[in-house]
Amino acid sequence: MMKILISFYSRTGTTRKVAEVMKNALIEKDVEVKIEEIIDKKNRDGKIGYIIAGKNALMKKKTKIEEVSYHPENFDILIIGTPVWAGNITPAIRTYLEKYKDEIDLAVFFCTHGGGGESNTFNNMREIIGEPLKVLSLKDKKIEEGKHLNDIFNFIDDIL
Secondary structure (H helix, E strand, O other), rough: EEEEEEEEEEOOOOHHHHHHHHHHHHHHHEEEEEEEOOEEEOOOOOHHHHHHHHHHHOOOOOOEEOOOOOHHHOOOOEEEEEEEEEEOOHHHHHHHHHHHHHOOOOEEEEEEEEEEHHHHHHHHHHHHHOOOEEEEEEHHHHOOOOOOOOHHHHHHHHHH
């Protein structure tokens, strides 16, 4: 049985929603799946947190993250998700990828965004762990309107 790990960071919950849909879609396909939210130890709440977060992402900074429960080396595929901040991956996902890059054999990327920056975000991820099997970019508005499900289901079908 294929084993898939979904690791993601979510500041507002949008990326978390996508990860949960992916998890449920994989369970429906009889795949063993674990899901892990990457927790940034830095407080990024509120307007000030938002501004600092964007600046940190733009400057490609890392951060301190909580210890993970699941390691990519124990899975066939890593699905890694991030919101787009200032056209970049979040510091938490940058830290995670740098820390576990030697454990990742096969990865797929997804991102959520308000209106762009996904190609640079995916390039940031490629720079750290190499070429993904597949990528998925979803606009926040599409997710809020519930119009993202078919995109996710097709993405899951493509990686299996």
